[in-house]
Amino acid sequence: MKKFTGVISPPYSLVPFPGFTVEDTVRAADDFGHIVGSRPLGVFAPPSVAALREFVALAGPQGLPVTARGGGYSVYGQSQAEGGYVVDLGSLDEVRCAPAARTLTAGAGARWSEVVRAALAEGLTPPVLPDHLGGSVGGLLSTGGLGGSSHRYGLAADHVRELDVVTGAGELVTCSRERHPDLFDAVLAGLGQCALIVRATLDLVPAPTLVRRFRLYHHSPGTFFADQRSLARDDRFSHVCGQARPALGGAWDYMIEAVAPYTGQLPYEEPLLTDGLEHDRDTEEIETLSYGEFLRRMDRDERILRTTGEWQRPHPWLTLLLPEEAAPGFVPTALADHAQSGLRACGVVQLRPLTSRALRAPLLRRPRGELLCLLSLMRTAPPGAPENVREAVAANRALYERARELGGVLYPTSALPMTGEDWRAHFGPAWETLARAKDRYDPHSVLTRGYGLWA
Numbered sequence: 001m002k003k004f005t006g007v008i009s010p011p012y013s014l015v016p017f018p019g020f021t022v023e024d025t026v027r028a029a030d031d032f033g034h035i036v037g038s039r040p041l042g043v044f045a046p047p048s049v050a051a052l053r054e055f056v057a058l059a060g061p062q063g064l065p066v067t068a069r070g071g072g073y074s075v076y077g078q079s080q081a082e083g084g085y086v087v088d089l090g091s092l093d094e095v096r097c098a099p100a101a102r103t104l105t106a107g108a109g110a111r112w113s114e115v116v117r118a119a120l121a122e123g124l125t126p127p128v129l130p131d132h133l134g135g136s137v138g139g140l141l142s143t144g145g146l147g148g149s150s151h152r153y154g155l156a157a158d159h160v161r162e163l164d165v166v167t168g169a170g171e172l173v174t175c176s177r178e179r180h181p182d183l184f185d186a187v188l189a190g191l192g193q194c195a196l197i198v199r200a201t202l203d204l205v206p207a208p209t210l211v212r213r214f215r216l217y218h219h220s221p222g223t224f225f226a227d228q229r230s231l232a233r234d235d236r237f238s239h240v241c242g243q244a245r246p247a248l249g250g251a252w253d254y255m256i257e258a259v260a261p262y263t264g265q266l267p268y269e270e271p272l273l274t275d276g277l278e279h280d281r282d283t284e285e286i287e288t289l290s291y292g293e294f295l296r297r298m299d300r301d302e303r304i305l306r307t308t309g310e311w312q313r314p315h316p317w318l319t320l321l322l323p324e325e326a327a328p329g330f331v332p333t334a335l336a337d338h339a340q341s342g343l344r345a346c347g348v349v350q351l352r353p354l355t356s357r358a359l360r361a362p363l364l365r366r367p368r369g370e371l372l373c374l375l376s377l378m379r380t381a382p383p384g385a386p387e388n389v390r391e392a393v394a395a396n397r398a399l400y401e402r403a404r405e406l407g408g409v410l411y412p413t414s415a416l417p418m419t420g421e422d423w424r425a426h427f428g429p430a431w432e433t434l435a436r437a438k439d440r441y442d443p444h445s446v447l448t449r450g451y452g453l454w455a
């Protein structure tokens with residue numbers, strides 16, 4: 001994409017910017033989901049934070065929708081701006097690590113791969129990272145950010161020390177737990193409703209040099225969920241996630257991926273790490289990786305999927321947070337449902353244990369109870385089959401409604417039609433706080449309309 005590099009000085013006019021091509025606007029009308037399309041007026045790549053502030057200050061009073069875009073990995077139009085402007089934050093990508101303070105400051109458009117590179121160069125790491133490092137800092141923090149270590153350390157958003165944001169009123173504000181805490185809480189996991197993040201200061205912790213990765217296979221969901229439950233509680237592994245995988249005869253097998261820092265005491269520690277777990281010991285896989293290699297584990301998958309073309313196909317994904325006690329019944333039933341059969345052919349089913357006490361950002365809604373289970377159905381639709389995508393989105397909706405009856409909650413990076421009423425129910429007691437913050441910080445209601453919160 002060509003960047004708008006000229007100095008923009010008043011008077012501005014909100015017409016498509018010079019230097020942008022039709023292709024730029026076409027790209028901004030789509031996202032990784034390839035399900036929802038929109039007609040933006042144009043794309044704006046702010047050359048500076050000041051330019052972004054002035055841009056938003058102009059757009060608001062004219063009622064022009066403004067949506068930030070980082071990596072564009074949203075799956076249902078959340079990074080699009082129907083009838084308005086997509087702000088491409090790729091140019092705000094500076095990353096600076098302050099090892100003495102154990103912090104890192106990143107522009108909102110910086111990719112997590114760059115954050116990881118800069119932090120690891122100092123022997124440090126963010127405590128929570130997403131599996132895929134291609135998204136932007138602003139994109140992940142606005143949704144929350146769950147990773148393999150979330151059972152211990154919560155969201156990526158829970159480790160933000162300070163934010164610089166541009167509010168919908170066109171003001172540049174620095175906020176933190178101490179300064180403007182209402183705005184800070186409204187922005188983290190706040191779905192871009194009150195302000196656009198332009199810079200974030202993240203806490204870092206010491207990074208291990210090497211890790212030991214265990215893949216532990218289960219043939220029954222009962223033992224799988226029991227082991228995930230105990231691993232979520234006892235902290236013996238720093239990272240825990242899992243998958244359901246298609247097995248013969250229409251069945252599903254389950255796999256826990258658990259990672260611990262390599263301390264030099266291995267192999268003597270290994271029996272202790274897997275002590276009491278009920279997996280199939282004959283098929284367990286154990287390997288040593290550098291921590292950086294482990295963090296970049298999706299790079300290879302992405303390269304393969306790009307080559308096969310699956311990366312470019314529609315992604316009707318659904319992610320739910322379930323009360324842990326509901327998961328052993330809900331998950332096998334959902335996977336046996338004919339409407340989900342596409343997952344067997346082309347997709348990944350992820351299952352992550354989470355602990356409620358670790359999740360702090362108030363706008364990340366979660367089920368009641370101490371333990372939770374994240375279920376992510378990441379399916380890829382066949383090319384040229386829009387009816388298949390429509391069916392998958394309808395199946396997502398049906399599954400969401402079943403999960404809701406059991407106390408389940410949506411993780412909002414999903415391909416799911418939601419009404420204003422759904423969102424109000426989703427946020428529950430936090431809705432009034434969010435609505436007050438919206439009135440105050442985005443008085444013209446122009447920011448991030450793609451979620452349809454106020455429809």
Ligand SMILES: Cc1cc2nc3c(=O)[nH]c(=O)nc-3n(C[C@H](O)[C@H](O)[C@H](O)COP(=O)(O)OP(=O)(O)OC[C@H]3O[C@@H](n4cnc5c(N)ncnc54)[C@H](O)[C@@H]3O)c2cc1C
Nearest residue numbers: 070071072073074078131132135136138139145146192197
């Ligand atoms: C392969 C893959 C793996 C993934 N793995 C994980 C995972 O492990 N954990 C997890 O939590 N998520 C995961 N996700 C989801 C992904 O992290 C989120 O969709 C994230 O928002 C993507 O970041 P992005 O920069 O591409 O955001 P975009 O798609 O560009 O934007 C997403 C939303 O954030 C808003 N936004 C973007 N930048 C800003 C900003 N600066 N200020 C305010 N709002 C902003 C956008 O307007 C939009 O509403 C995964 C996605 C993919 C495709």
